Amino acid sequence: MSFDPGLELGDKITNADVVKIFACGNMGGMRRSKKTGTLVIISDETKGLYRDEWREGVLYYTGMGKVGNQVLNGNQNGTLYYSNSNGVEVHLFEVMEKTVYTYRGVVVLAREPYQTRQPDDHGNMRDVWIFPLKLVDTFEKKIKEAYERDIVKLPNKELGRRFEINASAKGPKKAETTVYYRNPYLKALVKRIAMGKCQWCKAEAPFIDNYGEPYLEEHHVQELANGGKDEIDNVVAVCPNCHRKIHILNKDSYKTELKDIALLNKQRYERMMTYSSMSAKNNRKRG
Numbered sequence: 001m002s003f004d005p006g007l008e009l010g011d012k013i014t015n016a017d018v019v020k021i022f023a024c025g026n027m028g029g030m031r032r033s034k035k036t037g038t039l040v041i042i043s044d045e046t047k048g049l050y051r052d053e054w055r056e057g058v059l060y061y062t063g064m065g066k067v068g069n070q071v072l073n074g075n076q077n078g079t080l081y082y083s084n085s086n087g088v089e090v091h092l093f094e095v096m097e098k099t100v101y102t103y104r105g106v107v108v109l110a111r112e113p114y115q116t117r118q119p120d121d122h123g124n125m126r127d128v129w130i131f132p133l134k135l136v137d138t139f140e141k142k143i144k145e146a147y148e149r150d151i152v153k154l155p156n157k158e159l160g161r162r163f164e165i166n167a168s169a170k171g172p173k174k175a176e177t178t179v180y181y182r183n184p185y186l187k188a189l190v191k192r193i194a195m196g197k198c199q200w201c202k203a204e205a206p207f208i209d210n211y212g213e214p215y216l217e218e219h220h221v222q223e224l225a226n227g228g229k230d231e232i233d234n235v236v237a238v239c240p241n242c243h244r245k246i247h248i249l250n251k252d253s254y255k256t257e258l259k260d261i262a263l264l265n266k267q268r269y270e271r272m273m274t275y276s277s278m279s280a281k282n283n284r285k286r287g
Contacts, residue, residue, distance in 0.1 A: 002089055003036045007103045009137065018093065018101055030064045030076035032088075039079050039088050041107075044095040045162060051118060054184075058110045059092070063129035066121040070128045077129050084109045092133070096150035110134040149211045151188045157276035160269070163189050163232075183230050187218045193268045194237035199261050201242050217243045221258045233266040 005021045007013070015026060022040050024031035029050065031040040043052040043061060050062040063070045063077040072078040083090050092104040110132040120126045154162070163185035196205050196214035205214030216237040222228030236258050238246070246254055 002106070003038050003091075005091065005103070009103060009105050011103045012100050013103065014099060015101060022091065028064065028076075030080065032076050032079055037087065037089060039076060039083065039090045040093065041080065041090060042093045042095060042101070046095055046098050057134060059107065059133045061131045061133050062118070063113075063131065065128070067126075068120060069126045070115075072129065080109075080131050081113055081129070090133070092135075097154075102150070104135065106136040107133040108136055151184060152191075152211050152213050154185075154188070155276070156192070156272055159185055159189055159192070160273045160276065186230060186232065186235060189269065190218055190232065190235045190265055191216050191237045193265055193272070198239035198242055199236045199265075200238050200246075200258065203239060206239055206241075215240075219243055219246060219258070221255055221262050232269050233262050236261045236265065 003022075007021070013021075018024065018031075018040060019026045022031070022033050022038055023035040024033040024038070024040050029042045029044065031042075032038075033040070041061060043059065044050070045052075052059060052061050054060075061080075063080070064075055065071070065077070070077060072081050079086065079088055080090065090107050092107045093101045094104055095101055113129055113131045115127050116130055117125050118128045151159070163183060191213065194216055196216075197203065198205070198216060205216050207215050209215040217240055219236050219238050220228045220230070221234050221236065224230060228234050246258070
């Protein structure tokens with residue numbers, strides 16, 4: 001029988017609530033509870049070590065272990081590895097802002113876990129385990145919307161910090177098809193730089209989206225499938241009409257214009273981060 005935590009998808013609770021509800025420990029990204037028959041896993045976006053990412057409804061979750069090669073024996077990596085057959089129910093929380101734990105629901109392995117290379121807490125390259133997880137309740141759109149809603153509320157400095165963390169050499173990966181990684185913070189960042197206007201036709205965004213933000217779309221000047229990079233100097237924010245026009249007509253002159261805009265975006269981003277750092281420093285002095 002599955003464990004009912006009494007939570008709805010998207011509920012935001014504290015760490016103390018997690019401990020009380022699941023009868024688990026109060027530290028770590030993987031918390032086993034024999035009393036409730038669960039494994040609580042936490043994807044914490046406020047920390048830069050683990051690089052968890054959603055792709056097409058699957059969360060690629062990094063295993064536990066901060067230093068050296070990650071192993072399956074003697075820790076909860078093994079519990080998660082065999083979770084589709086060992087009777088342990090896995091509950092996922094995401095942390096988008098410190099101390100706020102957002103409940104995403106029960107997850108199961110979407111496919112076989114695998115190993116890859118990532119730096120450890122000392123900056124040394126090591127083997128880590130990646131667990132592809134999917135939600136049992138198939139509310140991928142709802143989860144994606146909640147995730148993006150949290151992102152657009154981040155202050156400039158925190159948005160820039162997470163963008164930098166997620167920008168580290170994540171190339172395409174082969175599954176059934178080639179999947180191109182897109183930094184979720186880059187989309188929010190370039191839209192913020194655009195300040196509610198299409199960066200190509202200069203018109204106001206056509207409407208306000210469900211997050212209370214002017215609706216613009218990200219466009220990669222050089223497409224990822226053609227070797228383009230998911231970086232600030234290759235992305236612009238455009239209205240839906242311009243976006244379709246760019247793709248349908250596909251003129252070289254458009255690409256030249258858009259490349260110049262994307263290069264300006266990099267300069268605007270650098271100025272925005274400098275200003276945010278100076279403001280934070282001044283606020284600390286006044287405090």
